[in-house]
Amino acid sequence: MKTNIVTYAPNAPIWQAYRNDFSILDRDVNNKPLAYLDNAASSQKPNKVIKAIVDYYEQMNANVHRGVHTLSQLSTDAFEEARKTVQFFINASSEREIVFTKGTTNAINLVAYSFGRTEIHPGDEVLISALEHHSNIVPWQMICQDKGAKLKVLPINEQGELCLDQLPSLINKKTRIVAISHVSNSLGTINPIRQIIDMAHQQDIPVLIDGAQAVPHLSVDVQALDCDFYCFSGHKMLAPTGIGVLYGKDKWLNKLTPFEGGGEMIKSVGFEHTTYNDIPFKFEAGTPHIEGVLGLAKAIEYMLDIGLKSIKAREMYLYQLAYERLAAIPGFKMIGTAKEKAPVLSFLIDNLHPYDIGVLLDKQGVAVRTGHHCTQPVMHFFNIPGTIRASFSFYNNEDDILQLDAALQKAIKLLS
Amino acid sequence: MGKCINDIQDEIIEEFELFEDWMDKYEHIVEMGKKLPVIDPAMKTEDRLIDGCQSQVWLAAHLSDGKVFYTADSDAIITRGMVSLLIRVFSGHTPDEIANAELYMVDRIGLTSHLSPTRSNGLLSMIKRMKTYAKAHLT
Numbered sequence: 001m002k003t004n005i006v007t008y009a010p011n012a013p014i015w016q017a018y019r020n021d022f023s024i025l026d027r028d029v030n031n032k033p034l035a036y037l038d039n040a041a042s043s044q045k046p047n048k049v050i051k052a053i054v055d056y057y058e059q060m061n062a063n064v065h066r067g068v069h070t071l072s073q074l075s076t077d078a079f080e081e082a083r084k085t086v087q088f089f090i091n092a093s094s095e096r097e098i099v100f101t102k103g104t105t106n107a108i109n110l111v112a113y114s115f116g117r118t119e120i121h122p123g124d125e126v127l128i129s130a131l132e133h134h135s136n137i138v139p140w141q142m143i144c145q146d147k148g149a150k151l152k153v154l155p156i157n158e159q160g161e162l163c164l165d166q167l168p169s170l171i172n173k174k175t176r177i178v179a180i181s182h183v184s185n186s187l188g189t190i191n192p193i194r195q196i197i198d199m200a201h202q203q204d205i206p207v208l209i210d211g212a213q214a215v216p217h218l219s220v221d222v223q224a225l226d227c228d229f230y231c232f233s234g235h236k237m238l239a240p241t242g243i244g245v246l247y248g249k250d251k252w253l254n255k256l257t258p259f260e261g262g263g264e265m266i267k268s269v270g271f272e273h274t275t276y277n278d279i280p281f282k283f284e285a286g287t288p289h290i291e292g293v294l295g296l297a298k299a300i301e302y303m304l305d306i307g308l309k310s311i312k313a314r315e316m317y318l319y320q321l322a323y324e325r326l327a328a329i330p331g332f333k334m335i336g337t338a339k340e341k342a343p344v345l346s347f348l349i350d351n352l353h354p355y356d357i358g359v360l361l362d363k364q365g366v367a368v369r370t371g372h373h374c375t376q377p378v379m380h381f382f383n384i385p386g387t388i389r390a391s392f393s394f395y396n397n398e399d400d401i402l403q404l405d406a407a408l409q410k411a412i413k414l415l416s
Numbered sequence: 417m418g419k420c421i422n423d424i425q426d427e428i429i430e431e432f433e434l435f436e437d438w439m440d441k442y443e444h445i446v447e448m449g450k451k452l453p454v455i456d457p458a459m460k461t462e463d464r465l466i467d468g469c470q471s472q473v474w475l476a477a478h479l480s481d482g483k484v485f486y487t488a489d490s491d492a493i494i495t496r497g498m499v500s501l502l503i504r505v506f507s508g509h510t511p512d513e514i515a516n517a518e519l520y521m522v523d524r525i526g527l528t529s530h531l532s533p534t535r536s537n538g539l540l541s542m543i544k545r546m547k548t549y550a551k552a553h554l555t
C-alpha cells in the first residue's frame with residue numbers, strides 16, 4: 001500500500017479535481033465544513049451524473065420501448081446503451097443478463113420470490129451468512145416461511161470473517177441457493193466469494209451475491225466469479241437513488257418466472273393467456289426509472305475514467321490514514337479486523353454509546369453512520385449496541401480525516 | 417407551590433441562550449445526562465422500554481399526592497440529558513397540567529431535529545408516553 005502514497009496522495013491535484021466534481025462537498029453543515037464519511041450508506045453524485053439527469057428531461061424525455069416518435073427512440077437508445085455500459089462494467093456475457101431494479105433490496109426480493117416460487121420446496125434449505133444486511137436476510141426468511149423451508153446461517157469469527165471451514169457442513173442436498181454479500185456493510189470484510197461459489201457449484205447449488213458494498217470499491221467480473229446472480233444499488237456508486245441492477249445468468253433468468261406483472265414485461269396478453277417478453281424485459285414490469293438508468297451509466301463512465309484500480313488504491317490509502325490516526329486515540333476499538341477489507345472503518349470508543357458520538361460528530365460537520373447498520377445479527381454477535389462507521393470514497397481527502405480525528409477527540413472529551 | 421410548567425420551560429430556554437456554539441449546548445445536555453439519578457436496574461423492564469433505533473430509554477411514572485413523578489434512564493448520555501430536561505419540566509405536576517402542556521421549549525432551544533419521527537433517540541415517543549400516563553390519570 002505504501003508505494004501508492006505518492007501517486008495517490010490526498011492533495012495530488014488530480015484528486016482535488018475529482019473532488020471538485022462533487023458540489024455538495026463545498027457546503028457547510030452546522031457552520032462547519034462538511035466531512036462526508038458516510039459513503040457506505042450512500043455516495044455523493046458528481047456533477048456529470050446530475051447533468052445527465054437534467055439533460056434527459058431537457059432533451060429527450062419520453063417513454064422507452066413504446067413509441068416510433070423521435071424522442072421515444074432517443075430515450076430507448078440511451079436506455080439500452082446504458083444497459084450495455086452496465087454489462088461491460090461487471091463483465092456480463094450479454095446485456096440480456098442485466099435487469100434494472102429499484103436497488104439491491106428489490107433485486108434480492110425479485111430472486112427470492114421468483115426463484116423461491118419454483119425452486120424452493122418444503123424441507124429445503126437456503127444458506128446465508130451471519131454478516132448479511134437485513135435485505136439479504138428478510139426476503140429469504142419470508143420465502144422460507146412460505147415454502148416451509150429452512151434458513152441456515154454461515155457463522156463469523158471474532159475478526160468478522162466468515163467461518164469458511166464450516167461451509168461444507170452447511171451445504172447439502174437440501175440446499176437450494178446460497179446468498180452471500182461480497183463486502184460487509186457494517187464491518188467492511190471482503191468475503192472469499194470465489195471460493196464459496198466454487199464450493200456451492202460443486203454441488204450444483206446456485207449462488208446470489210449481494211454486491212451493494214463491492215461495486216463502489218472493487219472491480220467486479222461476474223464471469224470470472226461465475227456467480228448466478230449479482231445485485232447492487234446505483235446510489236452507493238455515484239448514481240441516483242432508486243436504480244439498481246440484478247445480474248442473472250441467462251439460463252436462470254430464462255428459467256424463472258416474473259416477479260411482477262404489467263406492461264413492458266409481456267409479449268401478448270389475452271384474458272385466457274399471456275406470454276412473457278424475453279429477458280431481461282420480462283423482469284422489468286412498468287415504465288422503468290429512465291433517468292436513473294442514464295445516471296447510472298454516467299456514474300459508471302465516470303468511475304471507469306478515473307480507473308477502478310486508482311479508486312481502490314486511493315480509498316485504501318485514505319482508510320489506512322484514518323485508521324492510523326484513530327487507532328492512536330485511547331479507548332479506540334476497531335470492530336471487524338478481517339484481513340481483506342474495503343474502506344469501511346467500524347469502531348467504538350471505550351464504553352461510549354455510538355449514538356452520543358454520532359450526534360456530537362454531526363454538530364462538528366462530520367457525517368458518519370452510527371447504530372446497527374441494518375445488520376443486527378452482527379451487533380448481537382459482538383454484543384454491542386452498534387458501532388460508529390466511517391466509510392471512505394476517493395473524493396474524500398486528508399482534511400476530512402483530520403476533521404474526523406479532531407471532532408472525535410472533542411466528542412470523547414465532552415462525554416467522558 | 418412549585419413553578420408551573422411554562423416557568424420551567426422559560427428557565428431552560430434562558431439557560432440555553434447562554435450557549436452560542438452547538439457543542440456548548442450539547443455539553444450542557446451531557447452534563448444533565450450525567451446528573452440524572454441512576455435508576456434501579458430492576459426498573460429497566462420491557463414494559464418501561466422505549467426503543468429508539470439507536471438508543472434505548474426506560475421510563476417509569478408514579479402518582480403521589482395527585483402529582484406525577486417520572487424517573488428514566490437511557491444507555492446513551494445525550495438521550496439521558498434530553499430525558500432529564502423533560503423530567504424537569506413535567507415531574508411534580510398534576511396529570512391535568514401535564515396533559516395540557518404545550519412543549520415549546522424543545523423548539524426554542526434548537527433541539528427540534530431530535531423530534532422528527534425518524535430520529536433515532538425515541539424522544540418523541542418519550543414525550544408521548546409521559547403525556548399518555550398523565551392523561552390516563554386525569555381526575
Ligand SMILES: Cc1ncc(COP(=O)(O)O)c(C=O)c1O
Pocket residue numbers: 040041102103104105106133135136181183184185210212213233235374
Ligand atoms: C450489503 C448491503 N446489502 C444491501 C443493501 C440494501 O441496499 P438498498 O437499500 O440500496 O436496496 C445495502 C445498503 O445499505 C448494503 O450495504
